[in-house]
Amino acid sequence: MAREPETLAATDGRLPGRRGQATRQRLLTCTAELLEGTPWRSIKVIDIARQAGTSPATFYQYFENVEQAILVLAEELTEGAGQLAALVDGDWSEEAGWDTARQVVRGFMDYWEANRAVFRVVELATEEGDLRFRGLRVRALNAVTVTLARVVAGAAPKGSPAGDDPMTVAATLISMLAHVAAHRYGYEFWGIRTDSLVDSQARILLWSVTGRTAPAGSEGAVPAPRSGPVVGGGAARARTDAARRAARRVSE
Amino acid sequence: MAREPETLAATDGRLPGRRGQATRQRLLTCTAELLEGTPWRSIKVIDIARQAGTSPATFYQYFENVEQAILVLAEELTEGAGQLAALVDGDWSEEAGWDTARQVVRGFMDYWEANRAVFRVVELATEEGDLRFRGLRVRALNAVTVTLARVVAGAAPKGSPAGDDPMTVAATLISMLAHVAAHRYGYEFWGIRTDSLVDSQARILLWSVTGRTAPAGSEGAVPAPRSGPVVGGGAARARTDAARRAARRVSE
DNA sequence: TGCCGTTCCTGACGGTTCGTCAGCCTCTGG
DNA sequence: CCAGAGGCTGACGAACCGTCAGGAACGGCA
Structure with missing residues (x-):
C-alpha cells in the first residue's frame, strides 16, 4: 500500500544510474510504440525486450510487468490534462463563449488523439476495477472536470x-467529450465528419x-487555439512480432 | 473472409447435435460468468473449461479462442439494443417529451448495466481496430442512433x-449516453448520484x-418505463482461479 | 595502467498455458 | 446387441512467463 515515488526505483530497490x-x-519507448499498433493484451514482455535490443530479464529489472510499464506511460500523460483545464477556464462571455467552446472541444480531441493508445488501456483497466488506473484517470480528468x-x-x-x-453537469459533458474523442475514427468511418462533431x-x-x-451560420472554421498544440508524444508505428501475431488472429 | 452463420458450426465444420x-x-455461460468478475485479458481457456467441467480441447472444438466466444455473447446482446430504439421513438411532444427523455436515459443505463462485462470487451476491441467487434458495435448502436x-x-x-x-447530433448524444452509462460507478465513487446524472x-x-x-423543479422521480426492464442476463459472480490470479496482481 | 567494487545485463531453467492431434467413450438407430 | 457417428480427452510440442546466479561493462582510485 505504501505510495513510493515510482518514477525511478528498480524492482530490487536500488535506483539506477x-x-x-x-x-x-x-x-518505455518501445512499449509505447508497440501499444500503438498492437492489441494491448497481446503485447508480450519478450516483444518489448526484442524491440529494445535486450533480454526479457532486463525488463523485469525495471518493471513488474507490462501493465506497470503502461501505468508509468499513463502517468506522464496526466500533466497534459492540465492544459485542458486551462482551455476550459477561458472567456465564456457573450462574444467569446462560442470560440471558447469550440477550442475546448478541439483541445479534447487533439489530446485524445495524441495519446489514444495509452488511453485505451487506462479506460479498460479502470472499468475492470484496477484502482491504480482509476486513480490515475481521476487525477487526469479531475482538474478539468472541477x-x-x-x-x-x-x-x-x-x-x-x-x-x-x-459537478454533475460537468461530469456529463466531460463524458461526452471523452467518448466522442475516443470514437472519432469510428464516426468518420460512418461518414460523420470531425468538424461536424466539434460543432x-x-x-x-x-x-x-x-x-x-450558438450564433447562427457559424459552422465551419474553428478558431486557432491561443496556445500551441497540446502535449503528447505520437510514437512511430512498428510492424512487430506482436502486431503480426494479432493480425493473424483477426484475418481468420 | 467468408461470412458464415457462426451461430452453431463447430470448428471442424460439422454442426453439433x-x-x-x-x-x-x-x-458460453461459463465464459460470461468469468467475464463478470475477471479482467478480460486474464481469462484463460483452461479456466472456462474447468468451470464447465470439461477439458480445454473441448472448448477449442466449439470456438477458435476466448475472443470468439465473447463475440458470440456480444452477438446475443445486439437484439436488446432494438428496445432502446423503441424508447427513442417515443412521444417528444410538449407534454410527454421530458418523460421520454428520462426514459431513454434510464433505458440506456439499465441496458449497459445488465451487460457491462461484455460491453467492456466490445469497446476495447473496437478501439483496437478489430473489425468483427466494430461491426457488431455498429449494428447494435446503429438502430438507436438512426x-x-x-x-x-x-x-x-x-x-x-x-x-x-x-446524424451528427444523434451520434454525439449517443456517445454521451454510452459513456456516462459505462462510467456510472466511477461517478458514484466520486459522489455524483445516478439520479442526478439521469436528470x-x-x-x-x-x-x-x-x-x-426541461420543466422547472422536475428533478427527482423518474417515470416508470412503459415496458418492462430491458433484456440482459446478469451472470452470477464466481470466485475463480482467474479472478484470484488477477487479484494477486493488483494487491501488490 | 591495472585493480576492484558497483552497476547492469543475460543465459538458462522450472512452471504455466496454448492449440492440436489420435484415439477412446457414449449415445442411438437398426 | 452391434455398428458407426458424434462427443470428449490425455498427451504433446511450442511459446511465454518470471527468476535466478553469474558474467560483462563501467568508473573511480592508486
Missing part, C-alpha cells in the same frame, strides 16, 4: 439549463454552460 | 440547436431534440 535510466527509458464545474456555477448563477448540480459538441457545451445558443 | 449444443452453451437522428430531424425542422446535421443527460437530450428546456 545513468545507463540504467537510459535502458529503462528505451523500454474547472468546468466551477465555470458552470459561475456563468449560470441560477443553475445551468442542463441541471442543478454543476455539435460545442453547441451543447455552450448551452449547458451559459444557457445561450 | 443436441449434446454438443448443450456443451457449447455451457461453455432512430434518434430521425427524431431530431422530425422534431426540429429548422435544425436542432445542437447542430445542423441530425442532467435528459435535459441535454430534450434540448438537443426539441430545443425546449
Whole structure:
C-alpha cells in the first residue's frame, strides 16, 4: 500500500544510474510504440525486450510487468490534462463563449488523439476495477472536470439549463467529450465528419454552460487555439512480432 | 473472409447435435460468468473449461479462442439494443417529451448495466481496430442512433440547436449516453448520484431534440418505463482461479 | 595502467498455458 | 446387441512467463 515515488526505483530497490535510466527509458519507448499498433493484451514482455535490443530479464529489472510499464506511460500523460483545464477556464462571455467552446472541444480531441493508445488501456483497466488506473484517470480528468464545474456555477448563477448540480453537469459533458474523442475514427468511418462533431459538441457545451445558443451560420472554421498544440508524444508505428501475431488472429 | 452463420458450426465444420449444443452453451455461460468478475485479458481457456467441467480441447472444438466466444455473447446482446430504439421513438411532444427523455436515459443505463462485462470487451476491441467487434458495435448502436437522428430531424425542422446535421447530433448524444452509462460507478465513487446524472443527460437530450428546456423543479422521480426492464442476463459472480490470479496482481 | 567494487545485463531453467492431434467413450438407430 | 457417428480427452510440442546466479561493462582510485 505504501505510495513510493515510482518514477525511478528498480524492482530490487536500488535506483539506477545513468545507463540504467537510459535502458529503462528505451523500454518505455518501445512499449509505447508497440501499444500503438498492437492489441494491448497481446503485447508480450519478450516483444518489448526484442524491440529494445535486450533480454526479457532486463525488463523485469525495471518493471513488474507490462501493465506497470503502461501505468508509468499513463502517468506522464496526466500533466497534459492540465492544459485542458486551462482551455476550459477561458472567456465564456457573450462574444467569446462560442470560440471558447469550440477550442475546448478541439483541445479534447487533439489530446485524445495524441495519446489514444495509452488511453485505451487506462479506460479498460479502470472499468475492470484496477484502482491504480482509476486513480490515475481521476487525477487526469479531475482538474478539468472541477474547472468546468466551477465555470458552470459561475456563468449560470441560477443553475445551468442542463441541471442543478454543476459537478454533475460537468461530469456529463466531460463524458461526452471523452467518448466522442475516443470514437472519432469510428464516426468518420460512418461518414460523420470531425468538424461536424466539434460543432455539435460545442453547441451543447455552450448551452449547458451559459444557457445561450450558438450564433447562427457559424459552422465551419474553428478558431486557432491561443496556445500551441497540446502535449503528447505520437510514437512511430512498428510492424512487430506482436502486431503480426494479432493480425493473424483477426484475418481468420 | 467468408461470412458464415457462426451461430452453431463447430470448428471442424460439422454442426453439433443436441449434446454438443448443450456443451457449447455451457461453455458460453461459463465464459460470461468469468467475464463478470475477471479482467478480460486474464481469462484463460483452461479456466472456462474447468468451470464447465470439461477439458480445454473441448472448448477449442466449439470456438477458435476466448475472443470468439465473447463475440458470440456480444452477438446475443445486439437484439436488446432494438428496445432502446423503441424508447427513442417515443412521444417528444410538449407534454410527454421530458418523460421520454428520462426514459431513454434510464433505458440506456439499465441496458449497459445488465451487460457491462461484455460491453467492456466490445469497446476495447473496437478501439483496437478489430473489425468483427466494430461491426457488431455498429449494428447494435446503429438502430438507436438512426432512430434518434430521425427524431431530431422530425422534431426540429429548422435544425436542432445542437447542430445542423441530425446524424451528427444523434451520434454525439449517443456517445454521451454510452459513456456516462459505462462510467456510472466511477461517478458514484466520486459522489455524483445516478439520479442526478439521469436528470442532467435528459435535459441535454430534450434540448438537443426539441430545443425546449426541461420543466422547472422536475428533478427527482423518474417515470416508470412503459415496458418492462430491458433484456440482459446478469451472470452470477464466481470466485475463480482467474479472478484470484488477477487479484494477486493488483494487491501488490 | 591495472585493480576492484558497483552497476547492469543475460543465459538458462522450472512452471504455466496454448492449440492440436489420435484415439477412446457414449449415445442411438437398426 | 452391434455398428458407426458424434462427443470428449490425455498427451504433446511450442511459446511465454518470471527468476535466478553469474558474467560483462563501467568508473573511480592508486
